[in-house]
Amino acid sequence: MSTSNISADVEKDAGTQDYTHLTNDTVRTFSWSNISVTVNDRATKQPIDILSNVNGIVEAGEVLALMGPSGSGKTTLLNILAHRAAIPKAIVQQELYVNGKTTDLESFRKLSGYVEQEDALVGSLTVRETLYFAAKLGLPASISASERTSRITSLLQSFGLTHQANTLIGTPLRKGVSGxxxxxxxxxxxxxxxxKVLFLDEPTSGLDARASWEVMRFVREVAREFKILVIASIHQPSTATFELFDKLMLLSKGKVVYNGPVGDVRGYFGGLGYEMPLYTNPAEFLLHLTNTDFSPDSTSKSSENHLTHLHTAWTHSPAATALAQTLSTPPPSTTHPLTLTPSSASPVTTLLALIHRSFIKSHRDVVAYGIRIAMYLGLAIMMGTVWLRLSPTQANIQAFTNAIFFGGAFMSFMAVAYIPSYLEDLSLYTKERANGLYGPTSFMLANFVIGVPYLFLIAVLFSVVGYWLGNFNPTAQGFWTWVMWLFLDLLAAESLVVLLASLVPVFVVALAATAFANGLWMCVGGFMVQPQALNPFWRYVFHYIDYQGYVFRGMMVNEFGSRNYSCGEGCKCMYASALEEQCVVEGKAVLAQYGYGTGDVGKYVGYMLVIIFAYRMLGWVVLYLRKH
Structure with a gap:
């Protein structure tokens, strides 16, 4: 489906307000009890409680706010409730129930959604297209195209995005919508x-007071009408936004200070002696009350007693007792876990949607392939004009060899330019996998499929310029064989980027690791030091898995396997061959110096395919094993 079709489909049902897809009578309650998270202090090695015995319950149609000062544990709690990893090397105790029964991770991800604090969006898609692909990936095939369109239009209107529907999200090089x-x-x-359960991590971050209120108002309306359970961590909402929440869980130092209706907050804390002044933002008052980091006596006994009083008061309050009774009656069933498996998009539909989305990104976002095409064309012009119209003479054999090494090695090295684009894709995949939309197989297949035509185009464009300017083997077969080797070289280089960036998804580290790996392959490939002279360690550990080495071999055979070179004046041939008496160096004599044979090209191609497959499979393993 083209981008114009997406736009047309979405516009067909403009003005409708249809959220019947959100109706759900299955999930009535989501509860948790005895949640504790402990880590060891780096300095003292003593255990520190990040969360301590946190209990709570949300019923269908309610919106719960998780609040607390920085370091109170609200983000950690939100991640635990969403069945996500909390803190590395933490000891976690948790009891999570849907309708009083446990549920497995896969099922819970299918019935829940999570909005990250950091937006993970494809910058080269429009707002409308972003919602289109969210529906395509997250809704079952039974949902018709017109129904998906209706929902997209409704959400655009309700979130005040109608006028920005056809605006790009925004990339580093192209301005888009606001934060x-x-x-x-x-x-x-x-x-x-x-x-059925929606988690929001700082949903109003970056929004002004009006926009924050509009977003939360809409979330509350949808939650009430279609019985969705919403849990949102929030920092310091305005008074109007604060009052949109049904319940508040207030944390301080990892412990609960209050957990109940928002409307009862003023009376509860007033009863403890903390009167809330009139015309004061309740959220601001509560955060000031529970934050001792900036108090003049934050290290004194009185500050510690203040928090202890708040924690103890809640623990012994009637509301906490009533909550404990609610959580224990009826007792949660662990013998018959609840397994909810709503239908979702089929694997084929998912794969096609990912390929479609990647295609849109690839031709709009110049960072993905546009800059790389320009870089490779520049490299081809430079290479072709440096090694310009080399004549097939003995004096130029080394120049031809140098050009072959340079072309293959630097084509591979410049694949580092793909890292930013891949990391953006990886960030989006991490979010969508955590929400149960698809796994590493679909992601890896889509990434590979969309890259193949662009890498082939790059290989052809580079060769059209560099190959003929350099006057390499001037035959059609020689040209297309060169193209094939460059294409395999680029496939392997990009697969290496995918592996390393998946392993360490940090731009600077991935860049350094990829550059180091390419430097290693250049050293042991067989050009700098011939294979026979390589140190046994480098030869047997790295040389035989060096894809650049096989590209160099293949290109050398392509150039020298069926071409002869004049020995020049004096007929002093540097390479002994059968044609020496004719004052000609047979190209195969050059190959013999490197130990290459013309009959091994098929094996070289096979090794390249195995290496490419291995890189992709290792990348898949890394993504599969990574916890979310």
Missing amino acids: GQKRRVSVASQLITGP
Whole structure:
């Protein structure tokens, strides 16, 4: 489906307000008890409680706010409730129930949605296309195209994004929607799939007071009408936004200070002697009350006693006792876990949607392939003009060899330019996998499929310029064989980038690792030092798995396997061959110096395919094993 078709489909049902896909009578309650998280202090090696015995419950149609000062544990709690990893090397105790029963991770991800604090969106898609692909990936095939379109239009209107529907999200090189509008797109893209439990990590971050209120008002309306359970961590909402929440869980130092209706907050803390002044933002008052980091006596006994009083008061309050009774009656069943498996998009539909989305990104975002095409063309012009119209003489044999090494090695090295684009894709995959939309297989296949035509195009464009300017083997077969080797070289180089960037998804580290790996392959490939002279360690450990080495061999055979070179004046041939008496160096004599044979090209191609497959499979393993 083209991008114009996406736009047309979405516009067909403009003005409708249809959220019937969100209706759900299955999930009535989501509860948790005795949640504790402990880590060891780096300095003292003593255990520190990040969370301590946190209990709570949310019923269908309610919106719960998780609040607390920085370091209170609200983000950690949100991640635990969403069945996500909390803190590395932490000891976690948790009891999570849906309708009083446990549920496995896969099922829970299918019935829940999670909006990250950092927006993970494809910058080269429009707002409308972002929602389109969210629906395509998250909704079952039974949902008709017109129904998906209706939901997209409704969400665009409700989130105030109608006028930005055809605006790009934004890339480093192309301005798009504002940061606040990105937050609204992130929330809308989760709601479109009809989650039964929705987690929001700072949903109003980057929004002004009006936009924050509009987003949370819409979330509350949808939650109430279609019985969705919403849990949102929030920092310091305005008074109007704060009052949109049904319940508040207030944390301080990892312990609960209050857990109940928002409307009862003033009375509860007033009863403890903390009167809330009139015309004061309740959220601001509560954060000031529970934050001792900046108090003048934050290290004194009185500060510690203040928090102890708040914690103890809640623990012994009637509301906490009532909550404990609610959680224990009826007792949670662990013998018959609840398994909810809503239908979702088929694997084929998912793969096609990912390929379609990647195709749009690839031709709009110049960072993905546009800059690389320009870089490779520049390299081809430079190479072709440096090694310009080399004549087939003995004096130029080394120049031909140098050009072959340079072309293959630097084509591979410049694959580092793909790292930023891949890391953006990886960030989006991490979010969508955590929400149960698809796994590493679909992601890896789509990534490979969309890259193949662009890498082939790069190989052809580079060869059209560099090959003929350099006057390499002037035959059609020689040209297309050169193209094939460059194509395999690029496939292997990009596969290496995918592996290393998946292993360490940090730009600077991935860049350094890829550059180091390419430097290693250049050294042991067989050009700098011939294979026979390589140190046994480098030869047997790295040389035989060096894809650049096989590219160099293949290109050498392509150039010298069926071409002869004049020995020049005096007929002093540097390479002994059968044609020496004719004052000609047979190209095969050059290959013999490197130990290469013309009959091994098929094996070289096979080794390249194995290496490419191995890189991709290792990348798949890395993504499969990574916990979310």
